[in-house]
Amino acid sequence: MTTPTFILELREHIGHAPLWLTGVCAYIVDDNGLLLLEQRSDTGKWALVSGIIEPGEQPADTVAREAKEETGVDVIVTDLVSVEADDHVTVYANGDRTQYLDHLFVAEVAPDGCSEPRVADDESLSVGWFDPDELPEPMTASSRERIAAARDFLRRRNDGDARAQFTFRGTTIRR
Template sequence: MTTPSFIIELRKKIGHELLWLNGVTGLVEDGHGRILLGQRSDTGQWAMVYGINEPGEQPGDTVVREIKEETGVDAEVTDLVAVVSSSEIITYANGDRTQYMDHSFLCRLKPGGNAEPFVGDDESLKVGWFSRDALPQPLAESTVDRLKIFDEYLRGKAAGDAHALFVTDNQLH
């Protein structure tokens, strides 16, 4: 996984201490109701596109950039679905500790943009479009949890009650 340079510089000063980061998740849907997933190279699990905000970068811009970098797909944000603060502290193999404030976005294909996914960086082994009733396995637990949040949002949107969800820990499981 490529660690952003600003995190490398921070780690020189704070070592493995807990670092609070803003993250993004993108659920990209195509015109056939399929969703874009990638098989992560670090875990082998299938997941939505995730990423970390660069300093000064807007979360919506981050998710579009991450989708392009990881899958080659040109997407655009349609909805802010949820803002979720994780209670889990993640400890990476090198000892670095982080927590995330995730901004989850519903995205669609950008008109006239690339819709054919390809592995765009070292974060994925495979990428592709999948029907919701035929998702590849194993799915990352975070993707399972976030799909529930997206589904709740989409049910509300279909009922005419679309608003971003501000999720509490007890809603995640």
């Protein structure tokens, strides 16, 4: 995975010490309800499109940027599903340690944008549209959890459920 320049610069000062990062992932659907997934080059597992928020960047803009950079698909963000802190520290092969605050969004293909996925950078081995009931294997556990959360959110939203769909680690925030 390509490490953003700002992280490399921080690592020059803090070495491998734990670094708190904010990230995004997106449940991206097309007009037919198919889900956009990428097969990650670092693990070989299928996952939702995700990435690290750059300094000064809005989280929803990060979703659109990462979708375009990783899959070539143009998207618009429609909903924020959840904001959750990972409860574990990720340790990378080089010794870097991070913990993430992740924003889960729902997005759809932009009306006048590209909808044909392609491997657009070195972070993906493959990309494609999938039926959410027939997910490819192997898949990251975090993506499975986030897919379930997004589908539950969309079901409640589409049912006109007046309860808020936005959650913080089990705590519902009412809209």
